[in-house]
Amino acid sequence: xxxxxxxxxxxxxxxxxxxxxxxxxxxxxxxxxxxxxxxxxxxxxxxxxxxxxxxxxxxxxxxxxxxxxxxxxxxxxxxxxxxxxxxxxxxxxxxxxxxxxxxxxxxxxxxxxxxxxxxxxxxxxxxxxxxxxxxxxxxxxxxxxxxxxxxxxxxxxxxxxxxxxxxxxxxxxxxxxxxxxxxxxxxxxxxxxxxxx
Numbered sequence: 001x002x003x004x005x006x007x008x009x010x011x012x013x014x015x016x017x018x019x020x021x022x023x024x025x026x027x028x029x030x031x032x033x034x035x036x037x038x039x040x041x042x043x044x045x046x047x048x049x050x051x052x053x054x055x056x057x058x059x060x061x062x063x064x065x066x067x068x069x070x071x072x073x074x075x076x077x078x079x080x081x082x083x084x085x086x087x088x089x090x091x092x093x094x095x096x097x098x099x100x101x102x103x104x105x106x107x108x109x110x111x112x113x114x115x116x117x118x119x120x121x122x123x124x125x126x127x128x129x130x131x132x133x134x135x136x137x138x139x140x141x142x143x144x145x146x147x148x149x150x151x152x153x154x155x156x157x158x159x160x161x162x163x164x165x166x167x168x169x170x171x172x173x174x175x176x177x178x179x180x181x182x183x184x185x186x187x188x189x190x191x192x193x194x195x196x197x
Contacts, residue, residue, distance in 0.1 A: 005114065008057035008064075010035050015061075015073070019082040026054055026080070044129060045122040052117040059108045075107075131195075142195050148188035157196040164189045 007030065014029045015021060027050060030036045040050040058080060062073045065085070074081040110116060146152055149163045167185045171177035 005053050005117075006057065006060075007035060007053055008061050011054065011057045012061050015080060015082050016071075021080050022078065023051065023054060023080065030054075043122070044125045045120065048120060048125040048128075049117055052111065052120075055111040056114065056117070059111045062108070063112075141191055145188035145191040148184055149192070155196075157192075160189070160192050160196055 010030060010033060011026055014026060018025065027036065027040065031038055031040065036050055036053075037046075039046065041047050055075070058073060058075050062075060065071050065073060069085045072083045072086045074083065146155070146160075149160065149167060151160065151163055164185065168182060169175060171179075171182040171185055173179045173182070
């Protein structure tokens with residue numbers, strides 16, 4: 001699958017005839033024309049490679065079509081939309097006069113660097129997926145844990161550890177503190193280690 005990684009010709013043809021589509025629809029189309037294997041979604045590493053190559057093609061198409069002012073591609077995790085070409089600067093009310101091609105700069109740089117897919121191994125991908133799902137399902141839990149420690153974002157792990165040590169000493173029963181509060185502080189720290197460490 002990685003030998004001929006440029007999927008942009010096939011994807012361009014598909015999105016021009018399906019102007020509002022999803023990544024899954026693109027995957028099914030590419031499988032139907034034998035451009036990616038039917039096993040592409042069978043494990044985390046091949047799924048990551050498939051996803052990466054599709055978004056690599058989409059961002060390359062976005063650049064190409066912007067330069068040639070052919071049409072615009074709006075890329076998000078839930079929808080890929082093709083619209084008429086929109087000039088580089090949109091009206092001030094909608095996007096604060098921010099250049100259209102630079103709003104998703106970090107994402108486009110990530111997906112345009114093919115080394116990310118070449119160097120990824122299954123352990124890297126599983127770690128990435130674990131972090132995503134932990135943050136997706138447990139954002140409230142993370143915020144509650146920060147609140148227990150009297151913190152709020154933005155914060156780094158060093159700041160969290162300092163606050164944890166301060167509160168652990170304060171609430172330690174040997175220093176006249178409350179054991180239940182110490183347990184709560186300790187549980188909050190265990191939760192935050194998942195997100196920040």
